[in-house]
Amino acid sequence: MATIQAAILGFGTVGQGIFQILNERKHQLKQSLGLDIEVKAILIREPTKSRMATPGVMVTDNFQDIEDIPDIQVVFEAIVGEEPAFQYLCRSIQKGCHVITANKVMFSKYGLELQERAKRQGVHVGYEATTAGGVPIIKTLKNLLLVNQVHRIQGILNGTSNYILTQMRIHESLFHDALEEAKVLGYAESDPFNDISGQDAFRKLMILSTLAFGKQPNWDDVTIDGIADITLEQVQSATREGLRFRHVAEIIEEQDGSLHASVGLRLVDPEHPLYAVEGVNNAIALDTNYIGTLTLIGPGAGKFPTASVMVEDYAEIIGKHAQFLVTL
Numbered sequence: 001m002a003t004i005q006a007a008i009l010g011f012g013t014v015g016q017g018i019f020q021i022l023n024e025r026k027h028q029l030k031q032s033l034g035l036d037i038e039v040k041a042i043l044i045r046e047p048t049k050s051r052m053a054t055p056g057v058m059v060t061d062n063f064q065d066i067e068d069i070p071d072i073q074v075v076f077e078a079i080v081g082e083e084p085a086f087q088y089l090c091r092s093i094q095k096g097c098h099v100i101t102a103n104k105v106m107f108s109k110y111g112l113e114l115q116e117r118a119k120r121q122g123v124h125v126g127y128e129a130t131t132a133g134g135v136p137i138i139k140t141l142k143n144l145l146l147v148n149q150v151h152r153i154q155g156i157l158n159g160t161s162n163y164i165l166t167q168m169r170i171h172e173s174l175f176h177d178a179l180e181e182a183k184v185l186g187y188a189e190s191d192p193f194n195d196i197s198g199q200d201a202f203r204k205l206m207i208l209s210t211l212a213f214g215k216q217p218n219w220d221d222v223t224i225d226g227i228a229d230i231t232l233e234q235v236q237s238a239t240r241e242g243l244r245f246r247h248v249a250e251i252i253e254e255q256d257g258s259l260h261a262s263v264g265l266r267l268v269d270p271e272h273p274l275y276a277v278e279g280v281n282n283a284i285a286l287d288t289n290y291i292g293t294l295t296l297i298g299p300g301a302g303k304f305p306t307a308s309v310m311v312e313d314y315a316e317i318i319g320k321h322a323q324f325l326v327t328l
């Protein structure tokens with residue numbers, strides 16, 4: 001049986017989750033795809049940091065070592081930030097590799113370009129994990145857009161923010177204590193600035209905008225507020241009034257085709273669809289012409305939800321590719 005050779009770029013929470021799931025589901029993946037998978041190399045940033053054991057796998061802090069391996073076919077990328085992730089993925093595509101990314105900061109800016117490069121090289125880009133963790137919003141949107149038009153997307157797109165707001169309300173936690181918990185649980189980024197400033201939700205909203213509307217609004221025109229200034233007193237006062245704070249990202253396409261987007265805190269009442277969305281969950285409501293409003297809810301962050309959708313991307317891409325090879 002043929003074996004797909006893979007590399008993992010970035011071996012933090014998500015990278016380790018990919019490695020673990022690929023090992024745990026090896027047999028099932030082999031059965032459903034008719035192909036084995038072997039992680040050949042892992043790119044790390046800090047050689048001295050302790051990490052899970054990966055026997056028989058090349059571990060390097062030099063991307064060139066991975067690029068030099070001739071038979072890598074799939075690259076999983078779980079690095080933080082635009083660069084060097086974008087360059088690494090361009091070089092991987094150039095080599096003929098399929099790429100699967102969780103990197104929302106990079107993908108919100110370079111997603112279209114990466115997909116164009118991949119198309120030219122006859123490979124695929126999987127990006128389900130860039131937006132809303134384990135919630136299958138990308139594949140749902142792609143499918144739905146075959147027939148429907150989307151007019152508005154509204155949702156909770158940052159798991160850390162929703163977790164903090166929930167902890168403050170239910171347990172009367174202080175903001176910083178709840179944030180520390182979100183870090184320990186693997187929800188927050190190692191530098192949580194993007195989580196609590198609204199930037200993370202904004203980048204995910206831009207990825208959804210590109211997919212749903214084929215374009216993004218001018219970034220400078222989008223109001224982006226986070227949750228960093230909220231106090232326990234404000235949360236308690238909202239609770240007394242029967243309301244809840246939610247961190248909401250929204251984009252609307254007007255009749256003339258213009259896009260209006262915003263990211264920030266909102267007070268919602270029990271009738272609102274986001275009122276019941278608690279903890280690390282994300283929710284995305286899509287207003288469409290034929291279906292009406294469709295809402296997806298599920299874990300928006302965390303090691304296994306995020307890593308598992310990357311492995312699903314792998315199975316989908318390799319499944320399609322294997323079919324293509326058979327029909328040839």
Ligand code: HSE
Nearest residue numbers: 158159160187189301
């Ligand atoms: N830090 C992100 C969040 C991880 O809390 O939503 C998932 O993108």
